[in-house]
Amino acid sequence: MSKIVLPESLEGKTVVLAGAAGFVPSTLAEKYLNLGARVIGLDNFITGSKSNIEILSKYENFDFHECNIYESLPDFKGLDIDYVFSLASPASPIDFSTLPLEIMRVNSEGTLKLLELTKEKGARFLEASTSEVYGDPEVHPQTEDYVGHVNPIGPRACYDESKRYAEALTTSFAKKYNVDTRIVRIFNTYGPRMRPDDGRVIPNFINQAMKNEDITIYGDGGQTRSFCFVTDLCEAIHTVMHSDDSSPFNIGNPDEYTIKECAEFIIKVLGSSSKLTYLPLPKDDPRRRRPDITKIQSVSDYKPVVGFEEGLKKTAEYFKTL
């Protein structure tokens, strides 16, 4: 099978990137700006950070529109657009209880608006889906052909089900209108530009460890996750955008840790004196999660290159600057 060839330059290309103020999208935006593309970022700052847009605004090939993409998109009349990235959804479990309807609207109505823009411009679209489409998986590691184990009315349903809908919408829209689409299923990702208070495990543990406070383990800490550093994740998104396969790709780092191992490793790497403390496990918290990334590796040279220790140190350095 022939491998994906990634472009050395994207000069002359225009990218619309929804959710640009988020930590993954802003890292991806910077990658595209450095490849020479013109990037137009969209965000409503519901969870994204203005500081991430300030970083991007230093590039003269960056433009930004503050907007709610599920209400309306900016007027792109007369502009050629090559790539549309759908990365606008809040994605942290703490957002699921505070922003459930916003999450459902952006992944349904927002995705539809971006698909319509893609069709109008003859562009290529990428939906940032999630490992959450597998729910609490009964298959391990998760391969793309696993159809999932999702509770449609549980605390994660607003995200899981709306991302499943976004995948169905993307696939149906592509078939009906012959639009060029891609789907990635993003597994746990961490790195600089994450919100320190976004409630996810890596920011929580790093911030607790840096202050020598107790590390809050939910449940017995035996549940697993596989953590990918943000630049490795963005390389995978870029790779899939340049593939010729419209079916979903798992992207992430398959190195798997229990949450307790993760806490102990962070204490060691940061030289912290924090102790572990145990809190109740949230409902429907997936027991095991690890991507099978054979599919992307069969069509590309993609390989995560940032190890967990290096990635944690870089993330801790970032939190120290805040």
Ligand code: UDP
């Ligand atoms: N978790 C934890 N302590 C925390 C935050 C999270 O033990 O302070 C656990 C959480 O219960 C889950 C895992 O870490 O099992 C990953 O949680 P996160 O919120 O980062 O994302 P998820 O993978 O659940 O979407």
